[in-house]
Amino acid sequence: MxxxxxxxxxxxxxxxxxxxxxxxxxxxxxxxxxxxxxxxxxxxxTHDEWRKGLSMLEHAGRITTPERNEFVLFSDVLGLSSLVDMMHSKPDATSSSVLGPFHVSNPPPLAIGGDMKRDFEGPVLLVEGQVRDTDGNAIPGAQIDIWQTAPNGMYSSQDPDQDIHSFHGLMTADDNGEFCFTTVRPVSYTVPSDGPVGELLEAAGRHPWRPSHLHYIATAPGFRSLVTEVFPDDDPYLDEDTVFGVRKDLVMTYHTRPATEFPDGLALSGSVIEPFLYVKFDLILSIDDDT
CATH class of the missing domain: 1.10.287 (Helix Hairpins)
Structure with a gap:
């Protein structure tokens, strides 16, 4: 020494x-x-720069809560979260993407055809999909944890006016691996910029915007868990995602359909009297090598 x-x-x-x-x-x-x-x-x-870095970490610790993890947000905006995701994604399965700092554990059950829109205003979105393996076989009974922002651009854990499980649901796919739900179209939003991550973005001359997206965690026995998010191809921030979460295979297209084509038997709050949006996006899981 x-x-x-x-x-x-x-x-x-x-x-x-x-x-x-x-x-x-x-x-x-x-x-x-x-x-x-x-x-x-x-x-x-320099000493001043070293102290500034420590100060930012201290600030992140002070404002981190079970509902907001500033350290995860640091990892996201530095590209570290996406780098780890890309390094460990399987090329023949759906790409993984960032979990983000606002996932809520233990979401309520959401039946197939269930509704997450409730009484919120905004364009009705009907989402369908199938969970399959890399050989194209359906995965019956796969669990899909679904969440998104409200129309005000805030997750439920950020917004005291929302129920903590607003726009969250846990769905079990049917015997053919299929799932279906209604919601309101997600909106573009900004990551929290009132903390040290905001300081970092401002210092770098970067904006805090993310393109709108739906979050999924898909799990099934014998398969690798998939944490991902899917993005519409018409979002203005698709190529400017501040957390680097967009992948080519995670880009989807919302199709506008007339109200007369809205299927019967879904648990949507109220009736559909205007054209609605429709998207079908399948989730491909790879075998868990450890099993």
């Missing part, structure tokens, strides 16, 4: 682990330190 220098501190750190350290922990920590030290030397990081 008496001879530690700018040039050898990384090597000193590398030799600082106990003999019983988990090998994977050792690998990750050594690589992390190597990159952090190289970064610090490369940019000649």
């Amino acid at each position: 008496r001879d530690v220098t700018v040039d050898n501190i990384t090597d000193v750190f590398t030799g600082y682990f106990g003999k019983d350290t988990d090998p994977r922990t050792r690998e990750i920590m050594i690589s992390l330190a190597q990159h952090l030290h190289d970064f610090t030397r490369e940019v000649n990081l």
Whole structure:
């Protein structure tokens, strides 16, 4: 320690682990330190800049709650969340995309054909799809956790005027792997910019907008869980997503259909008297290699 220098501190750190350290922990920590030290030397990081970085992390800790995770948001806007997603997506399955910081656990059951729109205003959207494996076979009974923003651009966990499970539902696909629900068309929205993530975006000259989307978590025994989101092709922020979540295979098209074509037997609040939007988007799951 008496001879530690700018040039050898990384090597000193590398030799600082106990003999019983988990090998994977050792690998990750050594690589992390190597990159952090190289970064610090490369940019000649000053004390003021170092303190500013720590201050942003402290701020993130203070405002993080079970409903808002600023550290997840940091990971999202830095592209880290999407990088991990892309590295571990299977090429023959639906691409994964960011979970985001506003997912609510334990959503209420949503029957096939159920309605998430309730009494909210906005264009009616009818969504259909099928959960399949990579060979095209239906996955009966797959679970689909569905959520989205309200028409005001806020998730339920952000908005005290919404029920915590507003625009959230857990659906079980039928014997043919099919699912169906009604909702209101999601809208583009901004990620929270009143915290340190907002400071980072402003410093970088970046806007906080995300294209509108539907969130899914699809699970089934023997298959890898899929966390993803799907985007309409006419959204103005499709190619400017501030969290880098858009993938080519996650872009869909909303089709306008007359009210007379709205199917019977769905649990939509009220009656459809205007043209509605329709989309069919299937979810492809890959086999869980661990099983």
